[in-house]
Amino acid sequence: MEISLEKMKIEDLELIDLKNFDDFWTESILKDEILSDSSYYIVARFQNEIIGFAGLKFLLDEAHITNIATRIDKRKNGVGSKLLESLINRAKEEASVLITLEVNTENLPAINLYKKYGFEILGVRKKYYDNKFDAYIMTKYFN
Numbered sequence: 001m002e003i004s005l006e007k008m009k010i011e012d013l014e015l016i017d018l019k020n021f022d023d024f025w026t027e028s029i030l031k032d033e034i035l036s037d038s039s040y041y042i043v044a045r046f047q048n049e050i051i052g053f054a055g056l057k058f059l060l061d062e063a064h065i066t067n068i069a070t071r072i073d074k075r076k077n078g079v080g081s082k083l084l085e086s087l088i089n090r091a092k093e094e095a096s097v098l099i100t101l102e103v104n105t106e107n108l109p110a111i112n113l114y115k116k117y118g119f120e121i122l123g124v125r126k127k128y129y130d131n132k133f134d135a136y137i138m139t140k141y142f143n
């Protein structure tokens, strides 16, 4: 698949139907994030459609992955990998010492994706999602 990665723009939000990505984020939260100076958001485009997006937030010398999602019908095609590679590269450019995230302990596709890129499980946040589901803290250090 010929995928291009681009910085996310406010207009892109109209092209993203969140329910096709598992709608755990709202448009208004995404909008705030795109406009924030301390964030980096990208979209993956295929034949003029947005088939993935991902974001980073910089906090001091750390980079926090806030979101990474591939459209449901385009999964397992390497889109998530491309998005994650871009986030990792951007975090290195910002001289972050690490890149980290929280992920539902039952979300095997995401956990496997992060492991593939060298993230390690460094802790658990109990009942992190909806006061019900646990989250792993997964981190990759840059040395």
Ligand SMILES: CC(C)(COP(=O)(O)OP(=O)(O)OC[C@H]1O[C@@H](n2cnc3c(N)ncnc32)[C@H](O)[C@@H]1OP(=O)(O)O)[C@@H](O)C(=O)NCCC(=O)NCCS
Pocket: 021, 022, 067, 068, 069, 070, 071, 074, 075, 076, 077, 078, 079, 080, 081, 082, 101, 102, 103, 104, 107, 108, 109, 110, 112, 113, 114, 116
């Ligand atoms: C996690 C997600 C982004 C992966 O996107 P993707 O485009 O399918 O990822 P890729 O095709 O690049 O796959 C990369 C790796 O992820 C893992 N993976 C992806 N889908 C998987 C699945 N269904 N089961 C197990 N591992 C899986 C594999 O390790 C895979 O590497 P491989 O192809 O060498 O086996 C996608 O499943 C998604 O959007 N999920 C919903 C949103 C979400 O949960 N995001 C994470 C929030 S922390």
